[in-house]
Amino acid sequence: MSQERHPTEDLPAYALGALDDDERKAIAAHVETCASCTGDLAQLEDALYEAAAVGAVEIEPPRDLRTRIVLRHRDAPVPSQRSWGDRVAELLRRPVPAFVPLVLGVLLVVAFAVVGASRQQSDEYGRALAGVVDGRVVALAPSGANPDARGSVVIPTRGSPYLIVRLPAPPAGKAWEAWVLRPAGSGLTAVPAGTTERGDVFVMSLTAPLGAGEGVAITLEPATGSAQPTTQPVLAAEKT
Amino acid sequence: MPDKADDVKLVERIAAGDAEALGELYDRYGRVAFGVLYRMLPGPEAAEEVAQDAFHSVWRQARSYRQERGSVRTWLLAICRNAAIDWRRTRGKRLEREVTIDAAAELLSDAKVDERVVDSLRAEHVRAVVGQLPREQREVLALAFWGGYSQSEIAARTDTPLGTVKSRVRLAMNKLRESLKDER
Numbered sequence: 001m002s003q004e005r006h007p008t009e010d011l012p013a014y015a016l017g018a019l020d021d022d023e024r025k026a027i028a029a030h031v032e033t034c035a036s037c038t039g040d041l042a043q044l045e046d047a048l049y050e051a052a053a054v055g056a057v058e059i060e061p062p063r064d065l066r067t068r069i070v071l072r073h074r075d076a077p078v079p080s081q082r083s084w085g086d087r088v089a090e091l092l093r094r095p096v097p098a099f100v101p102l103v104l105g106v107l108l109v110v111a112f113a114v115v116g117a118s119r120q121q122s123d124e125y126g127r128a129l130a131g132v133v134d135g136r137v138v139a140l141a142p143s144g145a146n147p148d149a150r151g152s153v154v155i156p157t158r159g160s161p162y163l164i165v166r167l168p169a170p171p172a173g174k175a176w177e178a179w180v181l182r183p184a185g186s187g188l189t190a191v192p193a194g195t196t197e198r199g200d201v202f203v204m205s206l207t208a209p210l211g212a213g214e215g216v217a218i219t220l221e222p223a224t225g226s227a228q229p230t231t232q233p234v235l236a237a238e239k240t
Numbered sequence: 241m242p243d244k245a246d247d248v249k250l251v252e253r254i255a256a257g258d259a260e261a262l263g264e265l266y267d268r269y270g271r272v273a274f275g276v277l278y279r280m281l282p283g284p285e286a287a288e289e290v291a292q293d294a295f296h297s298v299w300r301q302a303r304s305y306r307q308e309r310g311s312v313r314t315w316l317l318a319i320c321r322n323a324a325i326d327w328r329r330t331r332g333k334r335l336e337r338e339v340t341i342d343a344a345a346e347l348l349s350d351a352k353v354d355e356r357v358v359d360s361l362r363a364e365h366v367r368a369v370v371g372q373l374p375r376e377q378r379e380v381l382a383l384a385f386w387g388g389y390s391q392s393e394i395a396a397r398t399d400t401p402l403g404t405v406k407s408r409v410r411l412a413m414n415k416l417r418e419s420l421k422d423e424r
Contacts, residue, residue: 012413013406017321018384018391035308042310044413047420049314052321052385054366056275062288066270069295070263076299078257126259139260139267150260 006030006037015044063136067129074126124201125150125166140165140216140235151235153206153216161210162203165218167234169199175223180208181215181238188215188238195225213239242268247312248305255302262299269313270295273320280324280386286331294323325388369419377412380405 007027013019014027031037129137135156140163142149150166163178170176175197179190193208193216210216217236219229247268253261273294277287297319305315370378383389383397391409395402 009406009410012410012417013384013391016381016384016409016413017325018380018389018394018409020390020392038308042308042314043421044417045310045314045318047416048381048385048413049310049317050362050420051366051370051381051416052276052317053272053313054363054370055279055386056272057279059275059278059284061270061274061291062284065274065288065291066263066266069266069270069292070259072292072296073259073262073299076257076259078255139263141264141267 006034008040011037011040012044015041015048066139067137071130074130125164128164128201128203136240138216138237138240140218140237143232143234143236145232146234149234151218153210153237153240155210155240160205161240162205163216163218164201164203165235166201167199167218170197170220170223173223174220175225176204176218176234177221177225177229178204178206179217179219179229179233180206180210181217181236182211183214190217190229192225192227195221195223197223210240215239242313244311248307251302251305251312251315254299255305259299262295265298265312265316266295269316272313273316276317276320277324280321280388281327286327290323290327291320293327294320297323321385321388328388366420369416373412373415374408377408377415380408381412381416384409 007014007030010019010023010027014024014031019027031041129152135154138153138155140151140153142151146167148166152164153161154164155161165176167176175195177195178193180193181188181190183189191208193206193210194204196202196204198204206216215236215238217229217233219226219231219233221230247265250261250265250268254265270291274287274291277290277294278284281287281290294316298316301319305312309315373381379398380391380394383394384391389397391405392402394400395405398405
């Protein structure tokens with residue numbers, strides 16, 4: 001903890017961004033080294049921005065804003081705080097145990113194989129989404145059990161909605177089944193919207209109409225399909 | 241209401257270069273971020289431009305996010321607010337557009353709340369807490385937060401002694417902190 005006096009009086013104004021530059025810099029330097037003030041600042045800012053979230057204007061962002069943000073970064077370099085020069089210099093400063101080069105060599109070969117396959121799928125999914133030139137794209141959220149699954153509902157200006165999905169091939173005797181989620185009372189009802197036994201990156205048409213604001217989900221079902229979902233969704237959006 | 245631990249995992253994925261995670265963060269908070277920007281800027285075009293810049297900053301700064309410094313939502317909205325203030329200081333001035341005292345005078349608008357970001361019961365609680373602040377305290381919070389004014393600027397613009405403005409900021413912020421402390 002810093003030995004300086006804690007800026008208790010000015011910390012609220014600092015959190016609010018209402019200090020002049022000199023005061024702000026002095027407190028920023030203190031907070032960097034003081035765990036106690038860091039904790040106080042976090043509480044002040046969390047409270048302030050929660051109030052701001054309630055006070056924000058309720059307005060629909062442009063429909064394609066999400067797509068533009070994601071596309072801008074899809075092939076961007078991995079964000080980094082340090083330059084490659086810094087990293088190399090740091091590595092050179094550290095002593096290296098004798099077994100490390102061997103282990104690194106093995107890991108490198110495995111990593112190339114794994115990353116290569118995963119990257120290829122990721123790129124293919126990205127290219128499929130990037131190919132959408134018309135309409136709205138709504139991402140489906142993967143479940144915790146399938147964090148690598150990716151899916152989006154594409155709602156074209158003209159024509160029927162469809163899904164772009166990245167999922168592994170279903171096990172033998174099983175299929176991925178799509179559902180349209182419709183509000184029913186206080187919950188949702190699932191309407192069957194087609195099955196497929198495909199895997200990797202694929203496009204799936206919705207065989208049930210998708211109304212405004214209705215949701216979409218995908219579950220793993222018997223290959224013949226189910227009348228109601230029998231497993232938890234691997235991908236879902238409660239509203240589109 | 242998004243789970244905070246999941247938010248942190250999203251930021252870790254963004255730091256690892258996962259653009260889809262950036263999209264998922266947008267799904268969680270893009271709407272409220274856009275709402276904040278829309279309130280601070282002169283129109284939807286500016287809000288759209290600054291939103292893209294702000295999410296690019298999220299991409300670049302994801303590695304520096306520290307959980308102990310506050311929630312991901314706070315971090316993201318702070319990035320958005322700073323980007324909006326920067327925009328106003330550069331392009332906003334050229335366009336001679338500035339948030340007026342009146343326009344920024346209330347911390348909360350009457351707009352309904354996006355329940356994906358703040359659940360409705362919690363939002364009622366937030367409104368009640370802010371509503372209980374004296375009008376003068378709400379005004380300095382709003383001018384500083386939405387208007388981007390410093391305490392000394394607020395003192396000059398409202399013809400109030402600087403010490404009084406500081407005192408109002410301190411009392412209001414500490415009240416918010418005490419009443420909205422994370423109890424969930």
